Amino acid sequence: MAVLGLLHSLIRAEEKMILEAARDLDVPIVLKDIRKEIFDPETYQPDFDVALERSVSTVKGIYVSAFLESMNIPVVNPLSVAEVCEDKFLTSLYLWKAGVPTMRFSLVFGLEEAMEVIEEWGGFPVVLKPPHGSWGRLLAKVNDREALEAIIEHKEVLGSPPHKAFYLQEYVRKPGRDIRVFVIGDEVVCAVYRESSHWITNTARGGRTRNCPVYDQLRDICVHAAKAIGGGLLAIDVFETEKGLKINEINHTMEFRNSEEPTGIRISHLIVEYCLQKASQSHDKDRSIPFPEMSTD
Numbered sequence: 001m002a003v004l005g006l007l008h009s010l011i012r013a014e015e016k017m018i019l020e021a022a023r024d025l026d027v028p029i030v031l032k033d034i035r036k037e038i039f040d041p042e043t044y045q046p047d048f049d050v051a052l053e054r055s056v057s058t059v060k061g062i063y064v065s066a067f068l069e070s071m072n073i074p075v076v077n078p079l080s081v082a083e084v085c086e087d088k089f090l091t092s093l094y095l096w097k098a099g100v101p102t103m104r105f106s107l108v109f110g111l112e113e114a115m116e117v118i119e120e121w122g123g124f125p126v127v128l129k130p131p132h133g134s135w136g137r138l139l140a141k142v143n144d145r146e147a148l149e150a151i152i153e154h155k156e157v158l159g160s161p162p163h164k165a166f167y168l169q170e171y172v173r174k175p176g177r178d179i180r181v182f183v184i185g186d187e188v189v190c191a192v193y194r195e196s197s198h199w200i201t202n203t204a205r206g207g208r209t210r211n212c213p214v215y216d217q218l219r220d221i222c223v224h225a226a227k228a229i230g231g232g233l234l235a236i237d238v239f240e241t242e243k244g245l246k247i248n249e250i251n252h253t254m255e256f257r258n259s260e261e262p263t264g265i266r267i268s269h270l271i272v273e274y275c276l277q278k279a280s281q282s283h284d285k286d287r288s289i290p291f292p293e294m295s296t297d
Contacts, residue, residue, distance in 0.1 A: 002279035004029045004272065005048030007064055009055045013257040014268070018052070021268035027276065034060055039067045050279035051075045052271070054253060058086045058132065061253065074282040076275050077232035077252045084229045085252035089131045089167050091229065098228035101221060101246045103239070104170040107131075111152050115145065117168055127169040132162050134251070139200060141171060172239050172246070179212050179238040182254065182267055183226045184274050188219045190263035211262045221245050233271055 004027055008015050011031075022029040030048050034055055038044070044067075051068050053075055055061035065079040077085075084090045095102045106117045118126050128140045128151060142148045155163045177195040181188055191214050194207040212218075222236045225247045235254035239246050256267040 001026075001028060002049035002276055003047065004275050004279075005032050005046065005051045006030070007032045007034050007051050007053050007055060007061075009033065009035055009057055009060060012056075012255075014255055015054055017257065017260070017268040018054075018271060021266065021272045025269060025272055027272055029272075034064050037064075039064065041067070041071065044071065046071065046073055049073075050275050050282065052275050053077065053082070058082075058134075058253075062086065072282075074278050076278055077234075078230065081230040081232050081234075082252045085234075085250050087131050088129055088133075088249060089165070091250055092167075092169075094229045095225060095247055098224065100225045100228050101244060103172055103246055103248065106168045108166050108168065109164065110166075111149060114148060114152065114166055114168060118148075121170060125171045127171050129167045129169060130159075130163050131165050131167045138163075172241050174239055174241075177240075178248065179218065179240070180209070180259065181212075181214075181218065181222045181236045181238055182256065182259065182265075183222055183231075183234045183236060184270050185231060185277075186223060186226070188214050188222050189267065189270055190214065190259065190265040191218065192259045192262055209258045209262050211264075217245060221247065225250060233274060 004022060006015060006018060006029055008031065019029060019031075032048075046068070051073055053061050053065050055064065062079065062082055065075045065082055068075050069079055084094055089105070089107050092102060092105045104121065108114045108117060118124060125141050125143045128142050128148070130138045140151050142151065152166060155166070176197065177193045179191055180194055181191040183189070191212040192209040193212045194209055196207040218238065222238065225236055226232070226234050229250055232252065233254055235251040235256070237248040237251070239248050260267050
């Protein structure tokens, strides 16, 4: 049986659940704290067949995934998927290009350009997000020009370079909740409502979860969204709007600690089984790196 490498920075509730699932399924698993690893292609000796990338740091996760894939070790999720999901603007572009319903969005680099977008959309409020980030941090519901000016000034003076790209999204009035949908491969395995009186419904910000029945329309839009960015182990955030369901964001390192109990689905076990499937598929392929033929002229 393939050995699963669990790549992590911190051990959170989800990583503990994955470890327990591996024990339940008799799957050999090794823990790899990426902060203590040396990723030197001349010396690195992997003791696992497939990697499950679970780093809290997206930057570290991206680099580690690139390194392991260069050594022909399958990574869940692949680098190509992680790079899209970790950037909200890229995610929106992929969804838009694939015709997946999503909120209207735009990217600008200055205040006046932001105001031009907002006026074209019909005015305030709008949502201003950093292109990179998670857990509902640094999101702002902007209600007027004065607030927009203050937020953009703070980002320009204090923010890191990515925060100087201003990702705007139309504000959607939600019914006190959104939907977190878990997709594994081509299958929607379960979903939860995330409920909150606050306009941000992330569980990291206090949102409460309860089971959401997976109906056809919800399944179809999430499978479409997953395929649009390359598929894998994905947690997809869906808004219920007056114009139907729309995809908000897609997460490539899913958090599920508050979702197994309300849904009755052992997401952690499905994750381990999916990783084994990827290892088997990789073993069946030619994993050698093709080199270009050298000219003899």
